[in-house]
Amino acid sequence: MLDRRFIRENPDAVKEAVRVKGIGLDVDELLRLDQVARELQRELDDAQTLRKSSSKEFARAGEARRAELRAQHAELERQLRKLREQLAATSERLQELLLLTPMIPWPGAPVGPDDSANVTIRTWGTAPDFGFQPLDHVELLEKRDWAEFARARKVSGERAYALKGDMVWLERALHSYALSLLAGRDFTLISVPSLVREEPLTGTGQFPAHREETYAITADDLYLAGTAEVALVGLHSGEILDFKTLPIRYAGISPCFRREAGSAGRDVRGLLRVHQFEKVEQFVICAADDGESDRWHAELLSAAETLLQGLGLHHEVVECATGDMGAGKYRMNDINTWFPSLGRFRETHSCSSLHDWQARRASLRYRGTDGTVRFAYTLNNTAIATPRLLAALVENYQTEDQRVRVPEALRPYLGGRDLLLHGLGGRHTARWCANAASHAGNRGRLCARHAGVVRCEAWNSKPIASPKSPGAPSPRSTGAMSQ
RNA sequence: GGUGGAGUCGCCUAGUGGCCGAGGGCGCACGCCUCGAAAGCGUGUGAGGGGGCAACCCCUCCGUGGGUUCAAAUCCCACCUCCACCGCCA
Numbered sequence: 001m002l003d004r005r006f007i008r009e010n011p012d013a014v015k016e017a018v019r020v021k022g023i024g025l026d027v028d029e030l031l032r033l034d035q036v037a038r039e040l041q042r043e044l045d046d047a048q049t050l051r052k053s054s055s056k057e058f059a060r061a062g063e064a065r066r067a068e069l070r071a072q073h074a075e076l077e078r079q080l081r082k083l084r085e086q087l088a089a090t091s092e093r094l095q096e097l098l099l100l101t102p103m104i105p106w107p108g109a110p111v112g113p114d115d116s117a118n119v120t121i122r123t124w125g126t127a128p129d130f131g132f133q134p135l136d137h138v139e140l141l142e143k144r145d146w147a148e149f150a151r152a153r154k155v156s157g158e159r160a161y162a163l164k165g166d167m168v169w170l171e172r173a174l175h176s177y178a179l180s181l182l183a184g185r186d187f188t189l190i191s192v193p194s195l196v197r198e199e200p201l202t203g204t205g206q207f208p209a210h211r212e213e214t215y216a217i218t219a220d221d222l223y224l225a226g227t228a229e230v231a232l233v234g235l236h237s238g239e240i241l242d243f244k245t246l247p248i249r250y251a252g253i254s255p256c257f258r259r260e261a262g263s264a265g266r267d268v269r270g271l272l273r274v275h276q277f278e279k280v281e282q283f284v285i286c287a288a289d290d291g292e293s294d295r296w297h298a299e300l301l302s303a304a305e306t307l308l309q310g311l312g313l314h315h316e317v318v319e320c321a322t323g324d325m326g327a328g329k330y331r332m333n334d335i336n337t338w339f340p341s342l343g344r345f346r347e348t349h350s351c352s353s354l355h356d357w358q359a360r361r362a363s364l365r366y367r368g369t370d371g372t373v374r375f376a377y378t379l380n381n382t383a384i385a386t387p388r389l390l391a392a393l394v395e396n397y398q399t400e401d402q403r404v405r406v407p408e409a410l411r412p413y414l415g416g417r418d419l420l421l422h423g424l425g426g427r428h429t430a431r432w433c434a435n436a437a438s439h440a441g442n443r444g445r446l447c448a449r450h451a452g453v454v455r456c457e458a459w460n461s462k463p464i465a466s467p468k469s470p471g472a473p474s475p476r477s478t479g480a481m482s483q
Numbered sequence: 484g485g486u487g488g489a490g491u492c493g494c495c496u497a498g499u500g501g502c503c504g505a506g507g508g509c510g511c512a513c514g515c516c517u518c519g520a521a522a523g524c525g526u527g528u529g530a531g532g533g534g535g536c537a538a539c540c541c542c543u544c545c546g547u548g549g550g551u552u553c554a555a556a557u558c559c560c561a562c563c564u565c566c567a568c569c570g571c572c573a
Contacts, residue, residue: 045542
């Protein structure tokens, strides 16, 4: 959302932004409504001044004068009511249009209607050279019994999935890895609600333009957010922050839900485009300073690149075109990661600067060093979104015998293992995990030492549950997991 | 889910129909005092919109939205949030 005064004073810049971003908005109608609303407001102010002063007179007046004033007020009240109704109708329509106004894109953005106009600005690494026929992530996961697709779809319909065994640990490792890196960069880790009200969705810019993308819980007037950003903006909406608390840096973690309404039939196979996923999101609230915002943009982008480089994943950074970046963005850079099965890059990260567009919607302000109140600037970027990145990881790290090597950076989160090979059907199953958990650190390393070995002595010597009796609890349902 | 209580200017609080857009304290800013500081004293200190070259003026906002009234922070209704207790529950 843009400032009404700015729109009034820079109609051409706004119209140009509407054009290059391909937004359906009649700026002239908006200007007209703005004009009408201001005139109505002025009339209303005048009428109210009159009402106030004669009410004051009423208190001191005699009976005859009071009767006069009552009659005068009845008339005045009719006028006020009419003006208020007109103003309400005008403002409502005006607000609808204001919510559609786009951020003016930065001058360096390629101009084009969609992502075909995006420009690659750098590439890191190289595509893996397998020397064998690699599988796609679905084949690999099914082969190792690392996921359920058909069965999950019985439960939840299309695009559903269930990760199993080591894939669960690997997914968690990716998130832990991202959280560690961001914590090291002074981001505050925060887990936020996915179940949100309408207001924060309007605040971030999801509503009204992308309402159809969002799951609605109609019984309770709640929605399932597609990103932690919604809650992160919402946390501070309506606030006036002290400049001393800025910049606020969050590593927000949440389940994310997307209807993918506009993508019916696309990427229906596997883990690339799912309705429910897990994401660690980088989010920054900073002062309304273009230079500072630019620095944070670079910082967020760099954090994501560092994460991917730590994972050794081939990727490219893209400068997004005006038509691809969305209404609220000042600048957007996607990072696309290499998927061997596709033979190309796919978007895994999206880094955006919104300047005060989002803060204005959410009324997220701060008091600056000079005491003036201003809308803050916000930025966000993916840190890790799984299972899409998980799919990239297993595809890039698969071995000829359908195991998955573990990149160095993730080993600390996987008990030191350098190879994942356990499907549930194997002798040494995902119970490794249960063992590691039950040995709580001291014995857990025993299991780690046996990683990759077909028989684990820890498992043999101290079974958690009898594997033969059908009614016996499975290892994963024992102990601390039971609640 | 039930019952009871509460939401006022960054924080605490006064305020049951007009003298209240709102008093006091804390905090904060500036000044005096001081070698410097503390204490003390003085002044100032919410947001949004509109008008004016300017000094300044006008309107709106006491959780949100309605209503009653000539007039609402104050009375009525609905909703939201918080607190306490009961019930249920991971």
